[in-house]
Amino acid sequence: MSKILIRGAKVLGGAPQDVLIDGEIVAEVGDGLNAEGAEVVEAAGKVLLPGLVDLHTHLREPGREDSETVLTGTRAAASGGYTAVFAMANTFPVADTAGVVEQVWRLGKEHGYCDVQPIGAVTVGLEGRKLAELGAMHESAAGVTVFSDDGKCVDDAVIMRRALEYVKAFGGVVAQHAQEPRLTEGAQMNEGVVSAELGLGGWPAVAEESVIARDVLLAEHVGSRVHICHLSTAGSVEIVRWAKSRGIDVTAEVTPHHLLLTDEMVRTYNPVYKVNPPLRTERDVRALREALADGTIDIVATDHAPHPHEDKDCEWAAAAMGMVGLETALSVVQETMVDTGLLDWAGVADRMSFAPARIGRATGHGRPVSAGEPANLTLVDTEYRGQVDPAGFASRSRNTPYEGRELPGRVTHTWLRGKATLVDGKLT
Numbered sequence: 001m002s003k004i005l006i007r008g009a010k011v012l013g014g015a016p017q018d019v020l021i022d023g024e025i026v027a028e029v030g031d032g033l034n035a036e037g038a039e040v041v042e043a044a045g046k047v048l049l050p051g052l053v054d055l056h057t058h059l060r061e062p063g064r065e066d067s068e069t070v071l072t073g074t075r076a077a078a079s080g081g082y083t084a085v086f087a088m089a090n091t092f093p094v095a096d097t098a099g100v101v102e103q104v105w106r107l108g109k110e111h112g113y114c115d116v117q118p119i120g121a122v123t124v125g126l127e128g129r130k131l132a133e134l135g136a137m138h139e140s141a142a143g144v145t146v147f148s149d150d151g152k153c154v155d156d157a158v159i160m161r162r163a164l165e166y167v168k169a170f171g172g173v174v175a176q177h178a179q180e181p182r183l184t185e186g187a188q189m190n191e192g193v194v195s196a197e198l199g200l201g202g203w204p205a206v207a208e209e210s211v212i213a214r215d216v217l218l219a220e221h222v223g224s225r226v227h228i229c230h231l232s233t234a235g236s237v238e239i240v241r242w243a244k245s246r247g248i249d250v251t252a253e254v255t256p257h258h259l260l261l262t263d264e265m266v267r268t269y270n271p272v273y274k275v276n277p278p279l280r281t282e283r284d285v286r287a288l289r290e291a292l293a294d295g296t297i298d299i300v301a302t303d304h305a306p307h308p309h310e311d312k313d314c315e316w317a318a319a320a321m322g323m324v325g326l327e328t329a330l331s332v333v334q335e336t337m338v339d340t341g342l343l344d345w346a347g348v349a350d351r352m353s354f355a356p357a358r359i360g361r362a363t364g365h366g367r368p369v370s371a372g373e374p375a376n377l378t379l380v381d382t383e384y385r386g387q388v389d390p391a392g393f394a395s396r397s398r399n400t401p402y403e404g405r406e407l408p409g410r411v412t413h414t415w416l417r418g419k420a421t422l423v424d425g426k427l428t
């Protein structure tokens with residue numbers, strides 16, 4: 001059994017303490033712990049957090065291994081401080097059967113840089129017509145609890161209602177990509193002043209908000225649980241706030257890029273800023289930050305969406321939508337939420353570990369840093385500032401909107417059940 005003593009870390013941003021890992025668990029947390037027989041990691045000044053949990057990752061395997069694999073995606077996750085990721089179902093083939101979700105789950109087990117929890121599709125082939133085998137996916141070895149057609153919206157109200165009814169039986173959750181398809185036909189960016197000036201097809205906020213409004217009402221009607229992916233507008237925040245005040249069982253996520261970037265970036269015509277849902281306005285960004293701070297938005301999820309160079313290095317209209325995010329998420333959250341005084345590190349631990357683990361039922365993750373808990377931990381040098389260099393990414397893809405941008409914070413160590421996956425910023 002190997003012992004590791006993390007010395008003098010600010011646990012969840014609090015007073016410096018020692019944390020002793022013994023084997024797979026946290027054995028002791030306290031002052032001046034005995035280092036005998038332990039490997040010592042000097043952590044003075046650094047912040048120790050529970051391993052981060054991402055409820056929204058695209059690992060692309062099976063089918064698009066040119067953009068990411070379970071191995072490269074989980075290495076990117078470990079680099080970013082994550083110990084568990086939920087893998088979205090829009091692979092080729094689609095993860096809509098027990099066989100495919102078990103394949104993804106098994107690949108995660110084999111590669112071991114972080115735990116991989118597959119998300120099952122809501123409908124067969126993500127086609128929105130026929131419910132997938134939700135029960136079989138739940139009962140499979142993968143134990144699926146989160147279902148999503150992400151990339152596409154479950155726009156048929158009857159199908160959405162049935163899905164909510166079905167998952168209720170086993171405490172699952174439907175994660176909705178809220179995008180009314182007719183209102184967003186041909187849309188290239190946020191509908192507003194900038195889209196009018198650039199002459200690009202607009203994506204109105206109401207296309208997102210109308211689906212969220214319908215789905216929280218459906219969740220209330222059925223008495224089930226719904227999760228809303230990547231909220232991007234101030235109006236969406238208002239609807240979720242209203243739904244929660246009514247006692248509706250809804251949770252919501254925001255991506256790091258929607259906390260930082262606006263549709264002004266589209267003026268560059270650089271497809272790296274093309275994403276679904278689109279970057280919105282300064283007013284939306286402010287509302288999203290406030291909602292994450294006050295808990296209306298429960299979690300930060302990356303929507304890590306790797307694409308090969310050729311799918312992004314083209315004209316705006318032809319470019320694929322999405323950005324990589326696992327390796328920069330914590331830095332963007334520090335920049336937008338911590339350094340602005342909106343959230344402390346305990347708040348970050350909640351929004352990026354405790355709450356996502358709770359929503360997705362990720363056993364052993366999102367646990368307090370205390371004796372007897374699994375040693376899923378991440379150590380962050382919050383004093384660091386540096387430019388983002390995609391050449392150093394572990395992800396197979398490089399489509400980051402932050403290239404050359406200075407951001408704070410750097411994950412130096414990640415431990416998955418006591419085993420180091422990242423040491424001094426280098427993957428093991």
Ligand SMILES: [Zn+2]
Binds near residue numbers: 151152177229276277
């Ligand atoms: Zn989505």
